[in-house]
Amino acid sequence: MCKSVIQQEVNKEEDDEDIGTLSRIHHSSELLCIMRSRILNPKVYQSTFILSCILSISKAEERPHALNTLYQSLKIKQDRTDTCPRERLVPKMSGITNGSYRKLYGTDSTVMRTSQNISVFMVGDVMLGRGIDNILSMSCDPKLYESYVKDANVYVTLAIRANGPLPPKDERKVDYVWGDAIDILASEQPDVKIINLETSVTTSATPWPYKGINYRMHPSNVGVITSANIDCCVLSNNHVIDWGYSGLDETLKVLRNSGLRTCGAGNDIDDARKPAIIDVPHKKGRILVFGIGDGSSGIPVAWKAKKSQSGVNYVDVGSEAELTKIREQVNGIKKPGDIAVMSVHWGGNWGYEIKKEHKQFAHNLIDTCNIDVIHGHSSHHPKAVEIYNGKLILYGAGDFINDYEGIGRSDYTMFRHDLSLMYFAKFDVNSGEVKELKMVPTQIKKLRVNRADEKDVQYLFEIMKKECGMFNLEVNREGDVLVLNVKSQ
Numbered sequence: 001m002c003k004s005v006i007q008q009e010v011n012k013e014e015d016d017e018d019i020g021t022l023s024r025i026h027h028s029s030e031l032l033c034i035m036r037s038r039i040l041n042p043k044v045y046q047s048t049f050i051l052s053c054i055l056s057i058s059k060a061e062e063r064p065h066a067l068n069t070l071y072q073s074l075k076i077k078q079d080r081t082d083t084c085p086r087e088r089l090v091p092k093m094s095g096i097t098n099g100s101y102r103k104l105y106g107t108d109s110t111v112m113r114t115s116q117n118i119s120v121f122m123v124g125d126v127m128l129g130r131g132i133d134n135i136l137s138m139s140c141d142p143k144l145y146e147s148y149v150k151d152a153n154v155y156v157t158l159a160i161r162a163n164g165p166l167p168p169k170d171e172r173k174v175d176y177v178w179g180d181a182i183d184i185l186a187s188e189q190p191d192v193k194i195i196n197l198e199t200s201v202t203t204s205a206t207p208w209p210y211k212g213i214n215y216r217m218h219p220s221n222v223g224v225i226t227s228a229n230i231d232c233c234v235l236s237n238n239h240v241i242d243w244g245y246s247g248l249d250e251t252l253k254v255l256r257n258s259g260l261r262t263c264g265a266g267n268d269i270d271d272a273r274k275p276a277i278i279d280v281p282h283k284k285g286r287i288l289v290f291g292i293g294d295g296s297s298g299i300p301v302a303w304k305a306k307k308s309q310s311g312v313n314y315v316d317v318g319s320e321a322e323l324t325k326i327r328e329q330v331n332g333i334k335k336p337g338d339i340a341v342m343s344v345h346w347g348g349n350w351g352y353e354i355k356k357e358h359k360q361f362a363h364n365l366i367d368t369c370n371i372d373v374i375h376g377h378s379s380h381h382p383k384a385v386e387i388y389n390g391k392l393i394l395y396g397a398g399d400f401i402n403d404y405e406g407i408g409r410s411d412y413t414m415f416r417h418d419l420s421l422m423y424f425a426k427f428d429v430n431s432g433e434v435k436e437l438k439m440v441p442t443q444i445k446k447l448r449v450n451r452a453d454e455k456d457v458q459y460l461f462e463i464m465k466k467e468c469g470m471f472n473l474e475v476n477r478e479g480d481v482l483v484l485n486v487k488s489q
Helices: 001-012 021-022 029-038 048-055 060-080 099-106 112-116 153-163 181-188 221-224 244-257 269-273 322-332 356-370 455-469
Strands: 119-124 192-197 232-235 261-263 276-279 287-296 338-345 373-377 385-386 390-393 398-403 419-428 436-443 448-451 475-477 480-485
Touching: 119 181, 119 338, 119 373, 181 419, 181 436, 192 287, 192 338, 192 373, 221 244, 232 287, 244 261, 244 322, 261 276, 287 322, 322 338, 322 356, 356 373, 356 385, 356 390, 385 455, 390 419, 390 436, 398 419, 398 436, 419 455, 436 455, 455 475, 455 480
Parallel strands: 119 192, 119 398, 192 232, 232 261, 287 338, 338 373, 373 390
Antiparallel strands: 119 419, 276 287, 385 390, 419 436, 436 448, 436 480, 475 480
């Protein structure tokens, strides 16, 4: 389209409702140019004209981009003037009916700007084996091969001794262990839910030799995971092959047959490297979850998947060759509008120190591999959060569900394996930058997730304020929720 036609549109008076110009335009790029020019006109734009521009775009897949152009232009207009209040800019577009919105997006919505963000729920280790498995509807053989404990029911007994009896078995629903997390998830309504599933799901009776601690959950209990509507189970950890390769093969089969996406382990190296791909409702975009595990977390190198051997996606975080492979893989899959999450099992179970090589690896993933989010886990307690170049890094999400509560509670000067955080993050669908991070404190008690009490909320607040402060980030407390000030970096 020639510049003269665009200039004519810019010069139109406010009361000009002539939409005939649209019939002379054949390309969406030209429509967007006119639309943006009209919005940025010093005079208040005519919303009927703007809506007609969008509806005139013949290709439905291009309409979301048009809406984004509209939204960004509205923000520019608001920034340029103090004489045109926001309510004169947005309400005319907010008056679009759901019927019109369906023409634009193919779905109903009451707030168009929400399409700019994707919300993701992440937690660390979900350990549904051993003591947890033994309070569920169907349990594996409780025999253990640990140095001191030989029966999984001992962990149940210790938990009862610490916090009192559990509800009767016939009163424990399939989602019992999730406890208060179910209501919290219902309140937050994240688009995607990601966990590190740190157990095998198998009846295999052959433990990995000399490992000492072996987790497994009976396959009949897979409904515990689906009851929370989990979207992705990350398996690149040091417990997924606790019961041998046959145990891993059964784990993959059970999870996938139950409709659960997996990443980080597979039937061969190609399968283990595949990301879980999650389409986000309302055509916002996709979440790509890649799973990797480092030997520093205790993953045996023998578990590394090969061309003809199942296993985990084992990596060396200090290797430039690993970064090259990741970069090539991500760039071959990621599309505009995708948010790429690297879920990595790394480091020891205790301590707040962030290893230099882990920090550098996280930065390299963001700088050179097109990764938007680092979902770190392995530590049994929450660790620091960093925002690097606008991208979110969780260095250690902590244990979320475990059977440790009766083992012995550390005092408040040490580490707390019974406390955790539910991470709710919002990401800009276009840039991948984090726009919000809320952390909800929880505690394991009676082998289920509970909202943390006042004392423990304050404890976690002080910990996160200190640890995130190392990265020049502020953490604020809003009631029982911790909120990261993403603009404080």
